[in-house]
Amino acid sequence: METLANLESFVRSAELGGFSTAARRLSMTPAAVSRNVAVLENNLGVRLFHRSTRSLTLTEAGERFLHSIRDNLAALQSAIADVSAEQSAPSGTLKVSMSPTFGIGYILPLLPEFAERYPLIRPEWMFENRQVDLIAEGYDAAIGGGFELTSGVIARTLAPAHIIAVASPSYMEGKVPPHDPGGMAVLDGIVMRSLRTGKIRQWQMRNASGEEQAVIFNERVVVNDPAAMCKAARLGLGVTMIAKPDALPYLERGELVRLVPSWYADAGPISIYYASRTLLPSKTRAFVDFVVEVFQRERWPERFAGSLG
Incomplete structure (x- = not known):
């Protein structure tokens, strides 16, 4: 045997x-x-x-x-x-990958509640801007968007990843707010160059009526990280396109304002990724269920949606 x-x-x-x-x-x-x-x-x-x-x-x-x-x-x-x-209660090391901006801003603050609920689980959380191979690298879960689903990996959608246009109140002072994405061409743009392709990221925005327009900026600042784009916008250097979850705290505090609020770009969903359902360890199942519960409790799917204006 x-x-x-x-x-x-x-x-x-x-x-x-x-x-x-x-x-x-x-x-x-x-x-x-x-x-x-x-x-x-x-x-x-x-x-x-x-x-x-x-x-x-x-x-x-x-x-x-x-x-x-x-x-x-x-x-x-x-x-x-x-x-x-x-x-037995869920236990063991829980290895999770997530992006630095979203992970530190939204998931890390949940750790005290999670640790109190599951004291035998030891979090090992990696904050990294890359798509990990869950199975080959031994991760229990990952949170992010755009992962290629390999054999044995499941994605559970948490919220939309909508991209919106923002700028600081000081930058927009004295300027006429644009009525549509085409009107942003006269404004200074803070854009991102992809480390993988070397190209400037381009966005196509849409509205509730189904109209679409390309976003064309006068490129003033070029960076390679979403957090840097957000910081540059807060410094009054121009307009940028960032995920609504990244902009939300600054919008709520008045440090950023949203431009063309009826328009947004869709970058796909924010999901939690994990291995096959039938083989899910109790520690991983506890984490997945906890994250889903918090997203619903905090109404993040609604608050992260750029389509709500």
């Missing part, structure tokens, strides 16, 4: 293409994963992987075995997780 550890080491190594990536996902050492697979091969009397210094590929027998046990293993893990969840 094979142990669960041997079977899981085999399946994760096959799915992720290596012992090292499987080890990170399983919180084990590569040597331990390799040893588990070797024990499984010895017990079965067949070779499951072709091994080389650069690659790990399934043999024909390994392909058949993976196909036969993958779904059964998931069901077994789910049953074990459900029983364990009933017997």
Whole structure:
């Protein structure tokens, strides 16, 4: 009778293409994963992987075995997780990735409440402007937008990510507010250059009637970070296009004003990403449910929507 550890080491190594990536996902050492697979091969009397210094590929027998046990293993893990969840409170290290601006502004302030509710969970929260590979890098969850959904990863929508035009009251003093996005062409623009493409980010705005207009700025300031765009606007350097969640605190305090308030650009939803529902550890499920609860309680889906004007 094979142990669960041997079977899981085999399946994760096959799915992720290596012992090292499987080890990170399983919180084990590569040597331990390799040893588990070797024990499984010895017990079965067949070779499951072709091994080389650069690659790990399934043999024909390994392909058949993976196909036969993958779904059964998931069901077994789910049953074990459900029983364990009933017997103990959520616990363990919770590794989450999120953008610095949104994460520090909205998610980090929730930590005292979350820690009080789940004292056995140890948060390990990474604030980074990149799309992480949840499975390969061992993350339990990520919060953001625009992630490519790889196999085994689920996205649960939290709120819209609408982009709006803002400027400081001091910058707009004495100027005629534009009536539509085309009217912003005469204003100084604070724009962002993508580190990935090297291009200036362009936006297409829309209104409730379905009309669309491109945003064309007189580019005065070029930066590569949304937080810098927001700060430059607050300093009175011009008009910028930023996510409404990033602008909201400054709009509420009067440090920024919204231009063309019936227009917005849609950058897709803000979502929480996590691995397969059936394999969700209790610590991850607790975090996902908590975040969804707070978004609804604080009415963030409504407050983050640029379409509300």
